[in-house]
Amino acid sequence: MSERSADDAGERPVSGRPTGEQPVSERPESERPESGRRRPGRRPGSADTRGQILAAARETFSEKGFDKATIRGIARQSGVDPALVHHYFASKEGMFVAAMELPVNPDEVIPTIMNGPREEIGERLTRFVLTMTSEAEARQPVLALVRTAMTNDRVVSMVREFLTHALVNRVAEGLGIPPIRMEAAFAQLFGVVLMRYVVKLEPLASAEIEELVELLAPTVQRYLDGS
Template sequence: MTPQEQQEPQAPQETPSPKRRRGRPTGARAGDSGTRERILAAARAVFSERGYDRTSIRAIARAAEVDPALVHHYFGAKEQIFEAAIEVSFAPALSVPELLAAGPEGVGERLARYFLSVWQNPVTRAPLLAVVRSAVTNETAATVLRGFVLRRLLLRVVGELDLPDARLRAELAAAQMMGVVLMRYVLKVEPLASATEEEVVAYVAPTIQRYLTAAE
């Protein structure tokens, strides 16, 4: 090395900044407290606003302020996070077997009144409407909803019925109430849409009672 080279200061070596790994979460990490719940809350909101078809994993991630990789980490594909959102939305309906366990007398009225109260409440109605609308327009969403309703709700109802054709009876009772929901809250067909809860219960309860107890 020459004397001139010894006197000249050496340029500092730049330390390369670590590259961000692909798929690394932004703003939250797997295992952070509340991350899963935040993603699920965002998914419910986005599904409610856009429906199943127009909702993407990226849109859910943006709403939750996380990397899309985190959404996949916790829930997998879109249909799986939709199913998780359904479970939360339908949580009130999962107490239906307990209403049946109270005995056959007046079960039609109890179920009709309870079901309508869930849909009359704006807080529970909004996510349920999103689920129903998505299932009506998208076969994947319909398949997920069918599987959930069968596995988590109807089979539990059937377990409480000591009647022939118990599964068919449970499905007919569910169809009766879902038909009321579609006409009253989704299509808003009059005069059903404007009828009072008491009026609807008075007409619907006897039919549900007959399905679930064979009583006329």
């Protein structure tokens, strides 16, 4: 290589940047080209983002009900991207469960109940409801929501829409039965829960779970069999 060529090589800029020019990453943000700056937009996830989404969800569900509330609308109200809402809650049902502090998510429970012999669904559903509500921590949010619904038209509408679309219709469709049969099964079970823990009617209130499963499961199964 000639002496001139060597000199030229030493002066050649690295990565196309003129000699002596400050790297983009080291410049003040105001001096960076547009492509190197963080553009303003919706807030990324942070420690309290989930709580902000839930607060917006409670307000939206209360004002619009379950059916008319949308993930996009709740994301807009909380100032985040809809994808972040999906990241935290997966679905509108999951967000409702979290916002209302319910102990179960239909997306997780329904496959558990449906997985197994059809002739045992009544027993699985009965045992699940009675076992879940036997724990005070799980039972209290449900009963609080029921009590509120009894005196608040907005809440009762919201609960009705959620039960209809997230639970009743999905299970009824999976079993191929009319929704009214699924509604009757839920009414039977949650009526027992109210008598057991709100009215505290004895001996129902102090009965063992397995005793109640044996008593109630055949009736619930009859609703679900469609016979």
